Amino acid sequence: MADEIKKAPAAVKVTIDNITVEVPAGTTILNAARQIGGDVTPPAMCYYSKLEGSGGKCRTCLVEVAAGSAADPRPMPKLVASCRTTVMDGMVVKNITSDRVQDARAGVVEFLLLNHPLDCPVCDQAGECHLQDLGYEHGKEGTRYEFNRRTFEKEDIGPTIQLHMNRCILCYRCTYVADQLTDNRVHGVLDRGDHAQISTYISKAIDNNFSGNMIDVCPVGALTDKTFRFKNRVWFTKPVDAHRDCPDCCGKVTLWQRGDEVLRVTARKDEWGEVKSYDGKPGWICNTCRFEKKKASDWTIEGPTVINRHSVISQGHYLNKQQPKETIQEVMGGLKPRLLMDIHEVSEVNKLELSELPGAATSQQYKTNSNESSNKTV
Amino acid sequence: MGRKLLLEKAHVENIRSYDVYRKEGGYRSVEKALKTLSPDQVTEEVKKSGLRGRGGAGFPTGMKWSFLAKPEGVPRYLVVNADESEPGTFKDRYLMEFIPHLLIEGMIVSSYALGSNNSYIYIRGEYAWITHILEQAIEEARQNGWLGKNILGTGFDCDIFVQRGAGAYICGEETALLESLEGKRGNPRIKPPFPAVKGLWGCPTVVNNVETIAALVPIINEGGEEYAKIGIGKSTGTKLISACGNINKPGVYEIDMTISVEEFIYSDEYCGGIPKGRKLKACIPGGSSVPILPANLLLKTAKGETRMMTYESLADGGFATGSMMGSGGFIVMDDSQCVVRHTYTLARFYRHESCGQCSPCREGTGWMEKILWNIETGKGKMSDIDLLWDIQRKIEGNTICPLGDAAAWPVAAAIRHFRDEFEWHVTNPQEAQQRNYGLAHYADALAVPVA
Ligand SMILES: Cc1cc2nc3c(=O)[nH]c(=O)nc-3n(C[C@H](O)[C@H](O)[C@H](O)COP(=O)(O)O)c2cc1C
């Protein structure tokens, strides 16, 4: 036994959906699949390579192991979490080629959405939400759930972060951030089962210069940046890479701009939605960079952020916006309904200095504006 | 009359005290093991005895012990699982409450075999008074030289500590138990690594049930081979069964695994039959997590053989027509019981006890509970039954720990065997509020194919 372990090769071959790759021993199935990329990569909602101990919980990354290894080619009886299972030489894995996996994954997606409020139209995460992507890819058009969803009160954890527990999928990533990045752990999971919640104990503020990274690791809109809440849809903003000399962090960020205004600052993300690494170190950013440097002049701009062309963010026709032709009057025989909110109107938000607003941008701000103008004309 | 190895002396007056226990032959196995056997020889005896884990899964104990990693310079731990929270199971409580020294004695021998110098008992929080009983027993054992440094002059040191849980069923799952014992939130760990390699404080650890460890005493006293002679096939030795429900004599019974289920329910030595002349409808033979069986499949297997109180016979037919020995919580239901209501009660339990780490168990258990409540209260739809089936199917096997499976199995088995009772609730919502479905055909003779 001991001899076998010593002889284990440094690089092992694993076949995922009929594609073979060679990876270092000790790599997980998920990371091997990421090396192949594309559809073969299982979705991962809780695993986060930069957070130790993460993964294994959400079960979206389940795969079938059709052969354990070359030495022991027996299949594994259960589906396994690819993010927490290491590859063996000669392992054969089925992801999209396995009906069992597709069936189980559809089940997991249904479970994850069961109590989710589906309030994407008012959620700041919409457009960059991993649960949205997962739902589009693996979800059904309707739910079979006929009961009230569980609800929680919104909670402020500190002056800059808001917790919207209704949207949380309990991936535990933020608790690992609190554990591993911040020096004083005050954030964790209270209660259990479907009544478990992410919280600080008795609404204690999280007071730490790196706490903002929780927002970046949260796959859904449960943790949001209070300085950005309701200020804009992400697809109306223009992401640019920028840096500054920061004494506390790497200072490499993405600025989410509208005109010259900086609406939001985040860490830079890789193609899996994780914070990028520099020199092997995760590029977490500090709260000063994230929340306080909201002027373009604070930053050295590097250039536009590369965004996957399938992302809705790259669909945001920021430049050369074309206003679509209004057709309602035509099809309704000349009737002109009173619109509650004209989205094209709202997208003309440059009229307001959003970053100057003390809180969230609400319809109130726009109302006062138009009221003012209408008052003037009267 | 079957043989009793564990509870034989449980009713001797004052057996709880060290002096009486010792006079009745207590701690002989420690003397024998420490003075005449090497640790490996003790493990060898356990292997020979064929002892299987009494906590639920029935894994061979000797084999489990031989998997324990033994790296140089790293401590190893024995942890006794006394969390006993499975509905229907109350055997460990009986053993610890009435004859606590038996557990302590078994632990010293096991600790010797495994090389554990600090061993732990993780006890269910609600068993507050038993904690005191155990601590007193430990103190007595220490004062009489069975615990502490250099036990019996053999150079072996051992101490035992009791840790109370805080009222979570999930902390009976061995890795959740270890987390809780380390002072953390009791979330099951993702395996591998298994406790045998990385357990308590990251060190190699064996987790065993109370009854498993207590069985070490007769195994060492009589020898593994003698122990293995009791029982049938791979079900060796004696097993504690906690019987409850509609029976004349609920309680904890020690059986040698040679009797039939029918004898266990109806004989005066054990449950003493069903009260008020009612009829047997169904039974959950091994604690709430194992599949429920209707009367006809309980007394006879699908092959028409008599079902015995053994690991193999109770599991005969797989989940299609069989069940499991589980933790020995034997719940009997007569014809006045409603299977839908029972299934709802269990679903509510699992919803409440899920730790909430993994999505299928966290969300699925609550969903099943709500649907079952609808069916039970006359608001169910026919499609709900298939939906329940689909939900349990999507939980089972897809979770981190077996609690997900344990929540799925009772629902699956109830629908598998009692589907017409569910349908009757849906089609007769009003009547179902007033009366129970009754015995129906659940005790009818099985159509056994003529070979
Ligand atoms: C949800 C859950 C609860 C459990 N509760 C208990 C328990 O209360 N007592 C126990 O001995 N084993 C319990 N187990 C089984 C343990 O995980 C473990 O298998 C057992 O303690 C091993 O001991 P054994 O080999 O002696 O049976 C539980 C398992 C699960 C999944």
Ligand code: SF4
């Ligand atoms: S708040 Fe976000 S990061 Fe934290 S557990 Fe919930 S979904 Fe995960």
Ligand code: SF4
């Ligand atoms: S199966 Fe249930 S109890 Fe077990 S880890 Fe998952 S959520 Fe927790």
Ligand code: FES
């Ligand atoms: S990403 Fe693997 S279980 Fe969540």
